Amino acid sequence: MPGTEEDTENECPTDAKRQKLDSDGSVTDQTGGVNNDSDVGGVKNQTKTEEFGSGGSEDSTERISKETDDMITKETDVGITADRISKETDDMITKETDVGITADRISKETDDRISKETDVGITAERISKETDVGITEYISSLPGFNGVLKQRYSDFLVNEISLDGSVVHLTSTDLPCPLPEEPKVELVDLETVSPEDAAKLAELLKSKNQKESVLIEAPDDKNARTKVHSEIARAFPGLETVTVTKGDRRLIEVKIMSNRGNLLRQWPKGRGDYCKFVLYKENKDTMDTIGLIAKNLGLKSSLFQYVGTKDRRGKTCQQVTVFRVAPEKLKGLNKVLRNIVVGNFSYVDRPLRLSASRGNRFTVVLRAVTGSLAQIDAGMQSLTEAGFINYFGMQRFGTQAIPSHHIGRALLQEDWKTAVELILKPRVGDDAQLAAARGYWWSTRDSGASIEKFPRFSYIERSILAGLAAREQDYYGAFSKVSRNNRLMYVHAYQSYVWNLVTSQRVRQYGLKPMVGDLIIPLDTAAGNEQPEDNTEGLTDEVAPIKARPVVLDEASIGKYTIYDVVLPLPGFDSVYPDNNLQGLYKEVMEKDGLDYTNMRRKHKDFSLAGGYRHIVVRPKDVSWRLHRYDDPTSPVVLSDWDVMKGDTLNNTSTDGGHLALEFQLSLPPSCYATMAIRELLKIDTSSNFQSSLNVT
Template identity: 30%
Template sequence: MLHSFSYVTEHLGFCGTIKNSPSDFIVTEIEVPEHMRGDSRAESPQEIHEAPLERSGLCLQQPKKLRADQPAAVCGSRDCGGAVPGPPETGPARAGGDCCTSLNKMHCENEPELKCSPEEANILDSLLGKPRSELLSKFAYELKAAWNCNANASACEFSLGPILDKKNRADLHSAIRQEFPFLVTVTKDSEMTVKGNADYRELCQLVTEKEANDFFKFLDAKLENSTFSFEPDGNKEHRKVVHHFISRKFGKLLETKSFTVTNTNDQPNMSIIVRFREKSWSRKRPTGGLQENQDLYTAFTLQKENLETLEAIGFLASELGILISDFSYTGIKDKKAITYQPMVVKKVTPERLKEIGSRMEKKGMRIHNIHSACQHLRLGQLKGNHFDIVVRDLKHHSHDSSADLKERICEAIEKVKTKGFVNYYGPQRFGQGQNVQTDQIGLALLNEKMVEAVKLFFTPEDTDDPVNKAKRYFLQTEDAKGTLTMLPEFKVREKMMLRALNRYGINREGCTKSWLNIPHSMRIFYVHAYCSKIWNEAASYRLKTYGSKVVEGDLVLSEDNNENFSVNDKVHIVTASEESAKKYSIHQVVLPMVGHSIKYPSNKVGQWYHERLSKDELQMCKFRVPPLQLNIPGCYRPILKNVQNLSYFLEGSEKELKRIEDNYLNESKVSLHISFDLDPSCYATVCLREIMKCDF
């Protein structure tokens, strides 16, 4: 798939083999710290709900709200990040920062201490700039002081000025509410103002300030299936008042229930638990309270060997008797490797998961670090991956006459360590070596050729194992029911599709139903594979046409090469004067992953995109496939990437190491051990390709 594609470095490289055995290629996922997993800014461009796969790109998809019918935000604008639910504000006359002048004169005992954590301060500083961020903190401090003195500060507002970028406004709404839960944000004609949250102040009359803070942070995070508990409260009348307050203010969004808890003296007490109401289209909850299996999450680390991630999940789902959609994970890991990745499964207890551990070992899997969790994972919700790789059969390229193999290896690694590598999607993305690759299925789906897509999906490989025999039988007979009996239980995707085909037939409707019968994340996986193929070709064309020079019409990140910026306004088209001034470097250049909400380069590369899509009959494609509920907004991906924490050494017998040290052989039995970290969606095989200057 990468044959004849470009390189960014100029060294000669060397030959070798990788993946001689799974233990030669070990992948360990670098997890996002648990306390950050609820942050909406960690959304992946390839999240399970209608977003592109790669977190390394700039996602245009806004985080999905928990409910379509949730109450309007306090701000009067739809682009608000969804502040505390309530009626839209008409808003008093703007007071800017001057309204709080009178508050400056107040000196109350026990004034609240408002200190941002470094991480939260950095978020606000980056969005507002440090001077304005400090003024906001001062406003919040003085407002809270006035409240504590029972002063009337309800009319006081602080203006943040015009915030033109919609995504910036949404991020700012969320950051302010997480840092200062007692504030609300209001947008009018792109101008944002901040004022005290009357609902917060009312709740503080009923519960402690800490409980009020935690409640509004829970409310703002909107994490599906999450719950919040107030402190135990033995006063029934007081609990009733709290229930009524939440019902009155947030009844369309939240529901409450009292349940029994046990204190440190083993004495029973009552507490109020709050959770988000289920979506109207979801199935009814089972009776029996909040502690049903629907709300149960178990986290674990999956170690697998010589298995695809989805194949491993199929085995687990079959063994546990649950759906594959009950599993969540942050990324697809290599098959020909030993990989370690966190997963979360719902409706399964830790004890149940432990029970199947020994049986899974026979399938090439081990389950580690089993523990309870409070929510699912999202695709792309990872910091990156760590790789430990062994390259064997080292030798020179045939065109390299040098005798110094060690020098070639060191030169190659140091060059890539300094300059980076072309950020191609790796061959495993497309089904390396398969008769039908995933991008072909994705193209058929984008063209809404449902029958063709199904037949491509069931195209067998050139082997006679039970799975390929079943696929071959299906294509020859179109006997979905008979094929079902031939497939092993762990082939969950195939079986789900075949059940729909058996019921609805091998026609457009039946094939559409069969695709809808598998989880959304699997359906969109094929479309993203096609988008990835186009990106690879575009990157190669861009580098062959313009090289490492940044030219007029290129797309670059306009503010710091920070991949968390995720809207079109953060992508800038290079001007002629900027090209002349060499304002940008090639590491700032991004290319679009095709979709309905991206902009294209305004140079030859943009024209190439249009011609390439026309070739696949997608010139009029809106990158939405309504029959399959697929929505592809698109994103941006840097052309080049850097490798982090790279280290390496040569291993072999003392004799072999001496021979290579003395430059005696052109090839040897010495192996190269190399370790490094890559950002999410970067491929180790692509990095190795750049180092070694050979395709795998």
């Protein structure tokens, strides 16, 4: 728990007295920063509310409330209180070691036992802790210190890093300089179209009737026909032409252009086909934000390209490209969308690719910090020099009582009904509307009537229910109505769960040195291959397996590599597994779930997992830190890009403030979770419910 005011005053100097020496001995004033891959924490028992659109107020959290705890405790129809389930589960698992079953397991049998407690349609499953998803080990044995992560979403900033190493910032909402207009073609200048036909074409264009057309006699000579097509295209933007044959006559048919053709025709020459812009968002998910932008522009989300998803609970900046959408239209969104700003517009020839990023720059503020200056310095120095275990963080598995990897397991088992029910079933922690909607479906199984009971933002549930309403009992068909990104989210979560478990066992049993049979992908080789999967906090860049092929370490080469070159595979049909005892761990973990790690192909392509590789230990780059004293726990300690553009200033720091905050910056490769670096620093659980319990108001 956070220490007293006296403790922090005596043990930590003010920022005015404190600077950090760089490795070369120079003094660096350490400010700013940004952060990306984790959606945890929040503020508990806050009463202040602010209007921030669909993102909610900054005081809102993924809270595990006292009311929720009380509700869980009442679910005792089977004689086991939910407060005791965790302990009894732990006891049961521990006792299984007596008969040769490892305690690493979060067993399917335990999950099944808990899931059966549904007399009132509410599962007694608790929201996951780190140990539930295989996150158990640390790099250093240093003691941690206390601090609260994401007490405010303004405490977590994320800025994408471009391929050239520059950090992406929102600095302007100005439009790019316009290109000179092409000279307008006058009808009198037309050489190949008669005045009568030109008048008909003008009337057709004015009518905008896509069912009407005008027929023009076509010259026999191909070059002459081409000239007619070209002149009509120049003189009448919005019309399209095609040569047709009617009997023995060759004609040119002219019609109103289709929507896509119109888009292609009207885009000015001399500019790239894609508009690239910086997307700034606050307290919103990347995919939801792109969906909102697309909806307001009347476009499909698939027209937008971005490298990966950024944290929901934070202030983030990333690049986006979109095909032939004018920056004027994009800029107009700034007037109508809350907590979303677009700017830094430019034209480019190609869309963003999944490999178009070198990672993310994080600025993190830990509030209510306690611990001695020596502890803080030692922890930051260890994180800088030794790094952290590259676990998939808690946001990979969701913050609700039914983790994403449980659904992914059912999908890989091709148990479509279970997967659908896990998504739709009642669970603890829902608000009143969601709880009522889930309860109605669970008790009636009336999918059609249930759809409108779910809020609009529950698009996964509503998509599944629409499928079930159309074809009852077709659970696979219903699940296929969910967007591909979200379908992949679940199976990727299961891959991540297995990887975490095996990685913990590897570190626990064999330490942090390479061993014969390990898989090696040197960091310089991996840099160009560590890419987010096709688009997702959660979905895309969070998995991002390396696609390079590994080398199996032997006795002759073991001295050439360090633990930072060692990778472990994500289970998949194209993955190579370590040539040592670790391969057996994959078999053991997945057999308990009825799955075969050597057979990851499925009849349905989306659930055929190729696999990939992930470094087990990562060192952050460009690390810096500083301490702040502050009084107001609800005021910002750092400024985001948009804060700077608005001219905001900080007024929450003083030399004698009652609370202490640690601000630090670091850069991480794609798919690495900053929360796992923070976990290494603090030596505490980064799950949202635990962090909520630490909040100071």
